[in-house]
Amino acid sequence: MTNILKVDQVTKTYGKKHEQQYQALKGVNFSVAAGEFVAIMGASGSGKTTLLNLLSTLDQPTTGHILINGQDLSSLRAKQMADFRSQSIGFIFQDFNLLENLTNRQNIALPLTLRGISTNRIDPLIDELADKLDIKAILNKYPVAVSGGQKQRVAAARALIHRPAILLADEPTGALDSASAREMLDTMSLLNQRDHVTTLMVTHDPFSASFAKRILFIKDGKIGQEVNKGVKSRPAFYQELIAYLGTGE
Numbered sequence: 001m002t003n004i005l006k007v008d009q010v011t012k013t014y015g016k017k018h019e020q021q022y023q024a025l026k027g028v029n030f031s032v033a034a035g036e037f038v039a040i041m042g043a044s045g046s047g048k049t050t051l052l053n054l055l056s057t058l059d060q061p062t063t064g065h066i067l068i069n070g071q072d073l074s075s076l077r078a079k080q081m082a083d084f085r086s087q088s089i090g091f092i093f094q095d096f097n098l099l100e101n102l103t104n105r106q107n108i109a110l111p112l113t114l115r116g117i118s119t120n121r122i123d124p125l126i127d128e129l130a131d132k133l134d135i136k137a138i139l140n141k142y143p144v145a146v147s148g149g150q151k152q153r154v155a156a157a158r159a160l161i162h163r164p165a166i167l168l169a170d171e172p173t174g175a176l177d178s179a180s181a182r183e184m185l186d187t188m189s190l191l192n193q194r195d196h197v198t199t200l201m202v203t204h205d206p207f208s209a210s211f212a213k214r215i216l217f218i219k220d221g222k223i224g225q226e227v228n229k230g231v232k233s234r235p236a237f238y239q240e241l242i243a244y245l246g247t248g249e
């Protein structure tokens with residue numbers, strides 16, 4: 001299978017030389033194939049956000065390489081990097097990151113509007129996604145006027161409108177109540193299964209992780225064990241995860 005993402009011997013050290021330094025990632029290696037739904041699980045401080053910031057090109061590794069769709073990110077200059085990010089990566093944040101002075105429709109359109117694509121061409125794409133994400137009725141409202149769950153589905157539409165190679169999500173249900181979290185996770189599963197959206201989610205929450213098909217555990221800046229859902233049901237996979245985490249691994 002084609003690898004959409006390849007992370008090769010990646011380290012990240014915060015702090016300048018001769019100052020206090022902290023190595024947050026200590027040689028991370030893994031790949032994500034086209035169509036996979038992978039979760040990276042780890043405790044607070046294990047390096048999840050650090051890793052996602054590197055994958056989303058917001059920050060650079062200290063050593064090692066990251067390839068997305070075969071493109072080595074370290075070989076891109078700043079402008080090329082910005083173009084690559086806006087074409088190949090979709091990002092969902094824990095706290096939505098919607099612009100409050102734009103309507104939900106304008107928020108979703110933004111990645112394409114910024115590339116100079118006309119509203120006539122964007123609108124049908126939005127309508128199609130809005131159907132899938134069940135946000136049709138709220139497109140003309142402002143983010144402040146909709147629920148947290150709806151905001152996150154608007155954010156998901158914005159992350160997918162340009163058909164990125166990979167969807168990256170950092171604790172996408174962290175700011176949601178349990179019912180909205182469940183809906184969001186079901187939606188992400190559906191997008192992965194039906195539309196083959198390649199997804200990488202980081203989370204500390206075993207319930208969220210149980211929606212993925214493969215889970216990598218990160219601890220102290222290194223990926224350790226990996227578990228696969230296989231043919232198990234989602235609830236059975238969740239129970240397995242709880243048991244696994246309970247053993248103190």
Ligand SMILES: Nc1ncnc2c1ncn2[C@@H]1O[C@H](COP(=O)(O)OP(=O)(O)OP(=O)(O)O)[C@@H](O)[C@H]1O
Binds near residue numbers: 022042043044045051
């Ligand atoms: N800008 C920074 N400068 C120095 N150290 C940092 C910086 N950002 C993160 N760290 C340290 O790197 C380690 C990993 O942080 P990171 O934010 O990646 O963890 P996390 O797994 O996302 O945690 P959480 O679940 O709490 O969000 C932590 O020990 C943190 O204190």
Ligand SMILES: [Mg+2]
Binds near residue numbers: 048049050
């Ligand atoms: Mg974090």
